[in-house]
Amino acid sequence: MQNSTDAKVIEDLNKSLEALNKDLEQLEKDLTKQKDLLNQTIELLGKDEVKSLSDLENLLEGKTLAELKTELKENLSLKAAKITALETNLLQLAKTKLTNQKQAKALVEQLEKD
DSSP states (O other): OHHHHHHHHHHHHHHHHHHHHHHHHHHHHHHHHHHHHHHHHHHHHOTTTOSSHHHHHHHHTTOOHHHHHHHHHHHHHHHHHHHHHHHHHHHHHHHHHHHHHHHHHHHHHHHHHO
């Protein structure tokens, strides 16, 4: 009777050990995946910029990658609009300068005639 009880205890312990080993394997896989993601993030942000996790946290400012992507798109849109406005202003300035040059040339010609 004692042997069957001991055998049952040993079997239960072996099952528990197998379950713990499976859990450990899954945790190791998850850890590896997280390390890979962290390494990819550091590679993306620049190894020179990220020396520690606090550097990474400061660079990300507590934002998710999706939030950072959205913020980047918004910044790019604003900068594109600013560039377009500056190009328009530059073109207008060039037109004004050409008009002023033509007027000055016409005035000089008029003065030379008189």
